[in-house]
Each structure stands twice: as C-alpha cells, then as structure tokens.
Amino acid sequence: MAERTDGAGPSTGTRVGVLTLTAMVVGSMVGAGVFSLPRRFAQETGVAGAIVAWAVAGAGMLTLALVFQRLAVRKPELDAGVYAYAKAGFGDYTGFFSAAGYWASACVGNVTYWVLIMSTLGAWFPQLGAGDTLLAVALSSAGLWLFFLLVRRGIQEATAINRVVTVAKLVPIVVFVLIAVFVFDPAVFAGNWAGESYGSLFDQVRDTMLVTVFVFLGVEGASVYSRHARRREDVGRATLLGFGSVLAVFASVTMVSYGIMPVEEIAELRQPSMAGVLEAAVGDWGTAFVSVGLIISVLGAYLAWTLMAAEVLYVAAKDRDMPRFLARATDRDVPVNALFLSTLLSQVVLVVTLFSADAFDFALDLTAAMSVIPFLFAAAYALKLRATRETYDGAPRATLRADLVVAVLATVYTTFLVFAAGLSFLLISLIFYAPATLLFAMTRREQGRRVFAPAELVVFLAVTAGAVAGVVGLVSGWISL
Template sequence: MAERTSTGTKVGVGTLTAMVVGSMVGAGVFSLPSRFAQETGVAGALIAWAVAGAGMLTLALVFQRLAVRKPDLDAGVFAYAKAGFGEYTGFFSAAGYWASTCVGNVTYWVLIMSTLGAWIPALGEGDTVLAVAISSVGLWLFFLLVRRGISEATAINRVVTVAKLVPILVFVLLALLVFDPAAFASNWAGESYGSLFDQVRATMLVTVFVFLGVEGASVYSRHARRREDVGRATILGFTSVLAVFASVTMVSYGVLPAEEIAALRQPSMAGVLRAAVGDWGTVFVSIGLIVSVLGAYLAWTLMAAEVLFVAAKDRDMPRFLSRASSRDVPVNALVLTTALSQVVLVVTLFSSDAFDFALDLTAAMSLIPFLLAAAYALKLRATRETYDDARPGTLRRDLVVAVLATAYTAFLVFAAGLDLLLLSLVFYAPATLLFAMTRREQGRGVFSPAELVLFVVVAAGAVLGIVGLATGWITL
C-alpha cells in the first residue's frame, strides 16, 4: 500500500483506515463487558452506544471536513486548535492529545499484565512491581522497533489490524450461539444503577476511550497520498469499529447476569467467553488481546510521536523535537513519548485500580483537543471561511455537524467530572515549560496578556488538583 515519493513514504486509504481501526481496537474493547455492566443495564447501554455513536460520528465528520477544507493543516487535532484559537491554546491541544496517547499506552501494558496474571499471580492485575518492570522492558523494546522506520511500523500495523479483529468477531459469534434471551431480559432495566441519565453519563468516558483513534488518519495526514483519503479512512474505520464495539457489549448481557459481568477481572471479555464455552475461551481471548493490544500500542506510539514532531516543525514545540532520522522517524519525539509512558506506568503502582485510572485519565485528557477541533469547525462555518462557493445544502449540513460535535464534546467534559479535569490540569501546567522554551528559541515573550490569563487559570486548577490529591478528595 505504501509508495516512496520525493517527499518520503506515502500511504493510501487502506493503510490510513488500518491506522484508524488499529488505533481504536485495542485494550478498550476487551474491557467493555465489565465496564458497562458496572454502570448500566441493557437499556442504558443501548442509549449510551446510540449517543456515543452519533456524537463520535459527528466528530469523525468534523475531521473529514477539516481535512478537505484545511489541507495545509497537518496533525489535525493540534493544528486546528492553533488555527482557530491561538498559539497557546494550540499548544495545549497538542500537549494534551500527546499526553492522552502516552497514558493510553499504559493501559495496554496494564491489561497485558492483568491477562497474564490469571496464570502468573505475581503479576496481579497489572499493578505489581514485577508487572511494571516487565511492562517497562516492553515499552523500550517497542521504542527500538518504531525507531527502525515508519514504513516498517505501518506494514506491521496492517497485518496486526487484521489479526486482532478475528478473535473479537469469533467472541461475538460464540456468545450469540449461547445467547440466553431470559438473561438478556433480566439485565434490561438496571434499576440498581440509578436514573437512566446517570447510567448513560457514567459510561461516556468508556466510550470516549474506545473511540480514541478515530482521528488517527487526520494525525497521520502528512503521509497521505491524497487528502480525500484522510476523510474516507476516518469514516470507514469509525463505522466498522462502532459495529464491533456495540456487538461485544450487547451479546455479553445475554450470557451472564449483569452483576456477575461487573465482577469479572479484566479482560472481562475472557470471563464472559469462559462462561459461554469453557476454559479454552479464556485462553483464546487472552491470546487475541495480546495481539490486539500490541498492535494498538504500535499505532498510538506512532501517532503520539507524530504530534510532537509536526508541532515542532511548525515551531509550536522546542526545536529538538523536530529532528528526524534518515528513516523519517522523529526520534526525539519518540524518546519523550516513551519516557512519559514510563512515568505514568510507575504512577499506576499507587492507584487503587491501575487499569480504570489510566483509562479514565486517557479519555479525560483527550476531551479538550476534541472540543477545540469541533469548535474550530463551527468557527469556520460561522465566519464562512472556505465556504465562499459552497451550496446552501452544504452550509446547512456542515453547520449541523459542527454544532452537534461541539455540543457532544462539551457534554463529555461535563460527564468526565471535576476530579479528572483537575488531574489533567496537573499535567498541562508544567507542560507549559515546553511552550516557554519554544517562545525563547524564537526570541519572543513567553505570554501575551490573554495567554497569561489562561495560564493563571490552568495553574490555579493544577494547584487545586494537587491539593485534592494531598487531602484525599481526589484519588488515583
């Protein structure tokens, strides 16, 4: 699928779609049965997937439209925030998106160790010292793999994307064979979870996490053969993965009572399949999980380094992050990406639930970049920039998409809750040092007056977050 040009490695719609699917299908799908059963019954799950599917579809359409209307903006998530709302806001979007991918990478290693922990008790649920030590070795081995070159890494990702889908689809088919309508009906209402609104709200961060990667083709757009392929890959990848995720969740309710699903250790998909077909189901899902997670880890590592690299090339990150090897690999960005994942991996030793902590923090940190991208699409439509020759139907359609995407991502910020927002600010405030380095390299003042106000707000939130951690009203 890849070809060499004078500008480097270029990839087509197939490879870009594989990047989207490979990014989304990872640790999250294997945790869906338990995570949903802890929060809601069948009715709430159906509504949650409808809301998440519609909301993320509008966000996918936003990335599709922005890729065509703003073809000069590479690494879309960060670039759109900068173009729409200024350099410091763009920096926050780039830093937050990059950090969310690094934290997300940690969930992969935690889940692999938790999976192996079913047979090796010393690994626990991925949160023991031995588990963190082995995961650390894995982090740096993958660093060496990606450093070999972008074309080699994307070729591996295409193969792994196909391989990872097989066990998930087999899980759905086997669960359907033993599907019990009576169990499904008894799991329908979920009265013990509270109001239906609370149930749906509680699942929103889970759906955000599993849909992270829908922007994968946009992030990787500088390598696209044609800009139109970015939008096509985004929609193809999203619709395929939505069908898989919703199916995994719903068939599980027909195998076990919700309270038993909720109590399963992660990966909960293995526990559901064990109840359906016996012990071999656990082994089957566990092998599929390891293949899937390692493939997603590769895709996310590529995307994280790409964001830092392109931001540095656009002079929005320090110069040292813009250096690439002869194989087109942003080595310094890759080192920093792996180092942050290593730090978060160590932090999981101090959390009460390493997997849930990393999953929720990943989702929360991605929300601001997504919200800013949607708001930029709304701003373009409101100002009619790039819409001079647009037909009335296009104007109405793009307005509806932008409004819905902005409203949906704003709702997600609300659903995440204050504690996760403050934890995100604990990262954003010190990350501003990179912004200060960039401005100093350019001989400019660190902040404009408006940027200084924003920094003070972020710093105050970070201090509040640290106080919350110290006093115990915010927990890891």
C-alpha cells in the same frame, strides 16, 4: 542513522493510501478498550442504558468523525489535525494545549495496554496481579523500550506490521461475538435490561461516556497522520470507514455479553472481562482464546498510538509550536526525540499506576479525560469556519446547512464529554498541563518572543490554580487515583 532537522516532508516512499490509513484508524481504536467493555458497562448500566449510551456515543463520535473529514478537505495545509485545528482557530497557546493534551492522552493510553497485558497474564502468573505489581511494572517498562527501538527503525516497517496485526486481532473479537450470539440467553438479557440499581438513565449514560471516549480514541488517526496520505481526500474516507467498522464491533461485544451472564457477575470479572464472559459461555478455553487475541490486539494498538503520539510532537515542533529539538527525525522519517519523550512520559505514568486503586481503570479514564479538550477545540474550529464562512465561498446551500449541523452537534457532544469526565479528572489533567507549559516557554524563548501574551497569561494562571487544587485534592484524599 543520519538525522535531519530541516523540517522537510516525508519521502515519497512513506506515502500511504486509504486502506493503510483505514488500518491505522481501526488499529488505533481496536485495542485494550474492546476487551474491557463488558465489565466497564456492567459496572455503570444495564441493557437499556447501554443501548442509549452507544446511540449517543455513536452519533456524537460520528459528528466528530465528519468534522475531521470536512476539516481535512477544507484545510488541507493543516497536518496533525487535532493540534493544528486548535491553533488555527484559537491561537498559539490553545494550540499548544491541544497538542500537549492529545499527546499526553496517547501516552497515558499506551500505559493501559501494558497494564491489561500483565493483568491477562496474571491469570496464569499471580505475581503479575492485575498488572499493577512491581514485577508487572518492570516487565511493562521493558516492553515500552523494546517498542521504542522497533519504531525507531522506521515508519514504513511499523505501518506494515500494523496492517498485519489489524487483521489478526479482529479475528478473535469476531469469533467472540459469533459464539456469544449462538449461546445467547434471552432470559438473561431481559433480566439485565433495566439496571435500576445504577440510578437514573441519564446518570447511567453519563457514567459510561468516558469508556466510550476511550474506545473511540483513534477516530482521528488518519487526520493525525495526514502528512503521509497519497491523496488528501483519503483522510476523510479512512476516518469514516474505520469509524463505521469499529462502532459495529464495539456495540456488538457489549450487547451480546448481557445475554451470557447476570450484569452483577459481569461487573465483578477481572480484566479482560471479555475473557470471563467467553469462559462462562464455552469453558476454560475461552479465557485462553481471548487472552491470545488481546495480546495481539493490544500490541498492534500500542504500535499505532506510539506512532501517533510522536507524530503530534514532531509536527508541532516543525511548526515552531514545540521546542526545535523535537523536530529532529532520522533518515527513515522517524521523529526520534518526540518518540523518546513519548516513551518517557508513558514510563512515568506506568510507575504512577503502582499507587492507584485500579491501575487499568485509572489509566483508561485519565486517557479519555485528557483527550476531550483537544476534540472540543477541533469541533469548535469547524463551527468557527462555518460561522465565518471561511473556505465556504460559493458553497451550495445544502453544504452550508449540513456542515453547520455537524459542527453544532460535534461541539455540543464534546462539551457534554467534558461534563461527563468530572471535576476530579479535569484537575488531574491540569496537574500535567501546568508543568507542560515549560515546553511552550522554551519554544517562545528560542524564537526570542515574549512567553505569554496577556490573554495567554490569564489562561496559564487559571490552569496553574487548577493544578494546585488537584495536588491539594490528592494530598487531602478527596481526589483518589
């Protein structure tokens, strides 16, 4: 295939409408996470804590979705939103950090999909274990590179597949909820209400935040892929449509599970725990039904996230914030080098899971922890725009008030997510950020610029110190994978 590096925009044939963008949002969010929700919630909280957690996460993520909606309209020139907003608001190095962190979270998240597929198949093939055996990693690696070849064929082919898969994968989830409602036992649900053994209600809510962040990753999907939208306002519409649909699905899956089994038993299920819950409700066929749906769902989400991970690197390179070799695209508009580097990082993390105590939970929590910093920067940028009134000339007072409330709440929520992630995952994230700065240095050298401004150097040294602390923690054992 011919390749281009001139930074031209996508061809008319790659422009997509609101339904396709919504499918990208739903396809990005409905993946591995929804099938793991029963066990992850049962490990941290009872019914009362789950209700509060979903209320907090739903409201918080709604404000973040509204932030992306408003920024898409107020800053239509900024593509690949998460990265672009951080750069526009807080400088080049911060923008690089946001792009690198968002990209890395997508790549690590892709690993959870393969681990869960292998764990699902492990119910019938014990050699695959919980997705963390040598054979499981080898098969997952083959899958990584097969999808690399598929996506390399073209954006249009990949998004068409995603639309079909998005519809197909929602069917088993909806069926699960309907069956669970039919066999719902109010006595079991009441017995799971308090969750006293988990500590205070605040602790329960805090401890569920990472898993809610993980399942909501993708709410920004339409913003990330905004350069392909037919109309700019479709980005905001797709974001809100996708968010509302998925929140209803996620909360339903969690709550009905509490009415099927005691919380202690749900917490001990193997992943995908949705299969174990359905098996308890209807028998062995429930496991097979959910497992087939999971594999369809996960492969669809993997496809969507593979596209978005490569898109972030590609657009950053076009904007001269990543090395120019990442701005190379095929004649079918596929950012081939960015796609290759994304697949390579997923491969490295996949190998690392061999050394973790719980491969799926480790990859899930790391994905969520790495994504909250880019989200925080996006929310803070919306707050900065409102505080300085940039783009608000002549705006009605009601708009000024509404946007201020949204920006403040989104910033507070994402700050809370950083706290909920905890020190261990923050330091592990910095182990990636420090060496990733080499890409930033390459970019500056290509442009003949000084690598760091004084303030950027201070940030880099702080990040490096945190990365060193993380390595020491891993070696000494006070941080575990």
